[in-house]
Amino acid sequence: MPRSSLQRLLRFGGTLTVLAVLGFLLLPAFVVVLAAFNASALPSFPPQAWSLRWFAKAIAYQDFREGLRNGLIVTSLSSAIALAVGATFAFALDHYRFRFKSVIEGVLLSPLFVPHFTIGLGFLILAAQVGLVSTYALVIVCHVVLILPFVLRSVYVSLRNLDRRLELAAASLGAAPRRVLMTITLPLLLPGLVSGWLFAAILSFNEFTASLFVTTQHTQTLPVVMYNYVREYADPSMAALSVIYIFAVAGLLTAANVWLGLDRILNVDGNR
Amino acid sequence: MSTAIASMNRDAGMAAAEDSPDAAVRFAGVSKRFGGVVALHEISFSIRRGEFMTLLGPSGCGKTTILNLIAGFFSPDGGEIRVDGELVNDVPTYKRQVGMMFQNYALFPHMSVAANICYGLKARHLPKSEIDRRLRDVLSLVRLVGYEERRPRELSGGQQQRVALARALVINPKVLLLDEPFSALDKNLRASMQVELREIQRKLGVTTVFVTHDQGEALSLSDRLAVISEGRIRQLGTPEETYRQPSDRFVASFVGDTNVLRARIERIDATCAIVALGAARIRVAAASLRHLAVSAAVDLFVRPEQLRLAESNEPCASNGTIVAQVYQGGHVDIYLECADSAAGRVLARLSGPQAMTPRSIGAPVGLSLNTDEAIAFEAA
């Protein structure tokens, strides 16, 4: 389009600003990569020598491995439960009318605004009163409550975008509710369900603050283990682990973007 | 194909003759491509000052692209666009003085009717007294006095449209651009809005470019219209010219309903030809048939109102079987199966006493023409 010199100037300034912000966002990742490959234990920029030994150390470290195992157990169970609970409730919200509808919805969405340390403390106290302190169940329940809002919102948005008339058409052709659900609703919701689940799973895996309260030595998830490590040791094993983390997550998100279209899921594609 | 080019050159020639100070908008060899797709192929035409010009064509033909180029939402890839003689290729939108009415009106939802209308005036830093005066004048012009403080969402479709029109007019634009403004309205409202728009346009004398795919609208509103297809102007002329003397097949079939009947050339000379269809002899312009010989096949384009059902013993042009009768209030549309028709069917439009006679489905009838002049092009 034709542009005035003012428009061109604004465009240039805007591009610079955006690049600066992107640089700021990428800075820590960039620095961590440098530190992870640094042969020496003391940080230096640029590194004097390169090495992979911190990666070897990180992968071999027993506590990291246990943290990973616990994290995977907790995350897989809590994301599966959250998906089942969230998807079914979102469906009920969209299709049905029932008492206390908005109350339950409000309560389930409120963990978004309640600090995780409060939720963590609450579940810890509750568990102490019931005697469930050092269990996976406690951690899983806590995680489910924390990630449920995201699953709920994601599935609800997908349901809203689903054309209800498709379900009505199926019913008019003789399909019972169960068949409609299985053959029409679920398949069409699949991208929304998968992305909601993925989102929730990653959040659960990374969840730290509440987990710090509700896990014990024996149920520590990976973020808690990493936290303890940072407080005690100064070597770059943590940096190596972080690099693995960053690339795994970025890769996962890129794949999700390509297959599911992150911009549509996050609702930033608008009317383009 | 050569006939299309010939008529395009004819139009271009006409355009060149209009290269006078009176041309409000002039396109010279303008082309535009989007990615790999060519939207406009070196378009050239002029719009006279105060003229109501319609750009007519099917979706995707390039008519909206032309409008957007005049507005400055993008630049042409080639050629020149001039408004009031000034080259505007590189002039950004906010420096051109065009008033645009969008298809969905684009009224600012967070502003009142008055704020919407005065927006352009404020952007020009006009004194408050001038702004108030112009606001009052334009509100009475579109008959919305008293609606100043309403919000767009509180208005009906027709009212929103009048606000959009007022907003575009109040800045005294050099050109008024309308992008299918009536497509969202129901039929009755559309008809009355069309009349109102034309009245306002005549009163103000503002050069207007109107985009539509509705040929009925184009025929009724325009001083001149440009029939566009696939990025080229097929014909530029008055509504009557495009309807009576279409320059090619596309224009003939797009503007107004038409029947295409296979006929043969009986005689041909420099200016006109006689075409034989059954017992009928029809005179057509020879321009598009010049290279054809006697007894060559041609496609005869006959308007539905030019057909009538033949009396029992009358020699007829063709035969058909009645398939459907559709009562339309003022006239009756009769659909017939006809072997001479390229599409296999013809539509005859009857009014008056002939329309009253009931006929039965499946009845064989003869077809006659109630004109001895028509349009013909080389057989496809």
Next chain:
Amino acid sequence: MKTQPFLRSFVTPAALCAFGFLAAMAAVLQYSVRAFIPGSLEPGGFTLENFTALFRPLFAHVFVNTVWICFLTTVFTLIVGYPLAYALVHVRNRFAKSFMLITVITPLFLGEVVRTYAWIIVLGNNGFINSVLLKLGLIAQPVQFMFTTFGVVLALVHVTIPVMVVILAAALSHIDRNYVRAAESLGAGPIRAFATVTLPLSMPGIVAAVTTSFAWTFSAFATPQLIGGGRVNMISNLVYQLGFASFNFPFAASLCVAGLALTLIVLLLLRAALRPLERMGPH
């Protein structure tokens, strides 16, 4: 014929979760009004001392500090995030758009600990910034970034940007392109068109983004804990210290309750302050 099949089976699990969450919140509330018995994990009888203790300067200071940090973070994130959200929505190039989106979203998914650790390496006295500045000769001694409010806010801004940008971008992308075109056709230059059309229409999004960011920042723990190092404390850190260092759960609970009340008050004030601005947006 049942018009609402599966109703019970779809709603019950969710209701149970809701109940579980409420039970946890009730537990916090309950403990906040019980006395602390040192050396024991069991709380004593009913008392309001936990709340009166909050007015002591030490704790009041933490409350003020928390609000201040949240405020700074939110403001800087907005200033930095809006242009990014705008670019994300208006850029044509698919690749650039994807790259920006991934870059913006990724910090959100790295988890507090990884992010904070990365910032420790950036901000430390032997860290990236200091090394670069020393090498370039711009400073003689390392600048202290760790254990300062500046360092904490910087790291918090880094994590709040994704939240802010996603909400802003969602709002911006739903503004019809024709509004700006209409403004331009009426003679508004790029600055006027932005200020009078785009900005007001994005107001509801800004309000939503600001409130969410504020609540999000309030919840931060690892960042102030590790980068603040005990010198910069937010309410979250205090709750943790009280709960796990001194096992004073009742007081920790009262801090949580007070924190919730504080968040609610600040958010309500925020909404009231922004309401006239929100009115500028479309309804």
